[in-house]
Amino acid sequence: MKIKPLGDRVLIKLEEVEEKTAGGIFIPQTAQEKTQTGTVVAVGDDETINVKAGQKVMYDKYAGTTVSSDNEDHLLIRYADILAVIE
Numbered sequence: 001m002k003i004k005p006l007g008d009r010v011l012i013k014l015e016e017v018e019e020k021t022a023g024g025i026f027i028p029q030t031a032q033e034k035t036q037t038g039t040v041v042a043v044g045d046d047e048t049i050n051v052k053a054g055q056k057v058m059y060d061k062y063a064g065t066t067v068s069s070d071n072e073d074h075l076l077i078r079y080a081d082i083l084a085v086i087e
Helices: none
Strands: 009-015 038-043 056-059 065-067 072-078 082-086
Touching: 038 065
Parallel strands: none
Antiparallel strands: 009 038, 009 072, 038 056, 056 082, 065 072
């Protein structure tokens, strides 16, 4: 399924959280902190959006709606919820 954001929305592929620390300790899903970075997959048609597909971004912690496409988790957020581009 292909998802195309509308307006000022951006589709972000979530980064997978590591389940094991550097010391080899496994962290359960309930104790893991929600990731706040991801890769832009698609952008809406609003002319004010300054990010492009393929860029890694940092976004607001409680922003957006989680959607699944092709067994991968994505986040659909407003452009205003993007805090920074990671280079």
